[in-house]
Amino acid sequence: MYKNNIFLYPCPVSGRKNQMMGTNWRSIPCKIAELRLDIVLACGQSFRWKEIKPGLWRSVLAKKVWTLKQNDNELFYQIHCGHELETPTDDKHEVKTFSKPKKAQKQGNSDNHGTRVKKEVLPPGDLYFSNAESTLFDYFQLQTSLGELYKKWSSADANFRQVAADFTGIRMLRQDPTENLFAFICSSNNNISRISGMVERMCEKYGDKLCELDGQTYYTFPDIAKLASENVEQELRSLGFGYRAKYINQTAKYIMQNHNDNWLQSLRSVSYEDAHSELLKLPGVGSKVADCVCLMSLDKHSAIPVDTHVWQIASRDYMPKLTKTKSLTDKVYKEIGDFFRNLYGDYAGWAHSVLFSADLKKFQDLKTKKIRQDTQPIRKKRLNESTAKTKKKRKQEK
Structure with a gap:
């Protein structure tokens, strides 16, 4: 229904x-x-x-x-x-089970991402499903209370409060860093549909077959070593990846030559600045892709990926002066990220994702007419404030 x-x-x-x-x-x-x-x-x-x-x-x-x-x-x-999920053969085993979500905490202040856990003894059959549920909790980061975050963001931003009325339940996934990185290398000058097709072709070509279900064959995402093979670039070009094929192959080679399979995962334990800096060393990875990986798989909740879409949202709804900028320079990129971090705090990347999703064409039918109307005065007010500040600054300069 x-x-x-x-x-x-x-x-x-x-x-x-x-x-x-x-x-x-x-x-x-x-x-x-x-x-x-x-x-x-x-x-x-x-x-x-x-x-x-x-x-x-x-x-x-x-x-x-x-x-x-x-x-x-x-x-x-x-x-x-x-x-198979790891299931011991003993009669009973001690496992961790998750309690209800708690308020979001600052990055790095608690183990296991702030999750409250309790120990419970389960028989082997139930242990399989307990591990499965732990996978879902981790993937959707359900230990973080989205309701508490929405309250905080709504109190800080009237525009967010209006948008959130129709767009509840938007949270960040905690993805596998390898899949996340190589998928977003495919995202350069691309759309969601084409990226999805590329990722599936990559899995079909280099992943391991899992099974066939309802006429569809499913594969794992390939490991880095396979993507580092000498013939990968040519094969991916033949599959329609274009110039992205070179970056995928070169990035995989760089990781295998300078690090190991666990290197990307290890970036979860370093600072945002260090993780971002390391990712920028990879071929084909710029600030936006680096921030996507930081936010979506490396636990850097305040990372703000800025593309032309986010630039448009910022200039239209928050930073009217940006309407006069002609390109997304490094300076503008940082200015937009810092603005949202100052506005929303430690989980700014999550809040930015709500605004981003609400602005996608595919989700416009979810908006109520009232919300569309109510956001107009907010935008007008910000524009007037920005204009007044500009005039005041020019007057002082004279």
Whole structure:
């Protein structure tokens, strides 16, 4: 059924294990205000999720094939095939289970990204699903309370408050850094549809086959060593990657020659400045791609990827003086990032993603007419304030 333009599945009759579509579904508690699959999985963070039916999303995650859906209060999942999650053979095992989300904390102030955990003893069968649920919590970063962040951002920004009325549940994914990096190397001068096609062709060519499901074959994302092979650039060019083929192959070679397979993952433990600086050394990686990787897979929550789209949002709704700039220079890039970091704080990258998603053409039908009208006075006020400051500055200079 549809509710507020979101396709929701009815609540299960009983229990967390439900017989639907001939396969068992399991669920974890997750209110739709904390996560909206229809936006988060389609807004250009990850490029492998496909909506196979209204409200049903499928992709490869952690080398397994998953199908997801949701209702108002639960996130449902199926695991169809793929590499087995580690399940010990003892009768009982001690595992970590997650509690309810807590308020977002500053970066680096707590272990396990601020997640409160408790230890619980589970038999082997249930342990498999406990590990699966931990994967979902980590991937969607459900330990971070989005409601608390929205309150903070809304109190700091009237424009965000208006946008958020129609765009709740938009959070950042915590992706595998390797997939995240090479997917965004494909993003140069590209759109979401074409990037998705390139990523899938890369997986088909160099990934490991997992299984066939409903007529579709699923593959893992290739490891860096495979992408570093000598013939990769030529093969990717033949698959339609153009100049991006060279950057993919050269970046993989650089990592293998100067680091190792775990190097990207290790950047999670360094500062934003250091991680960003290291990524800029990679062929084909500029500030925007580096910030995408920092934000979407390296736990740098205040990173702000600035492309022409974000530049337009900033100049239209926040920084009217930028309407006179003719190109996105390094100076303008930093100015926009610093503006949003000062406005939104430690999780500025998450807030920026809400504004970015709300401005995408594909999601315009989600906006109410009232929201469109209410944002106009805010933009006009900022323009008037910017004009007044400019006049005052010129007067002082005279």
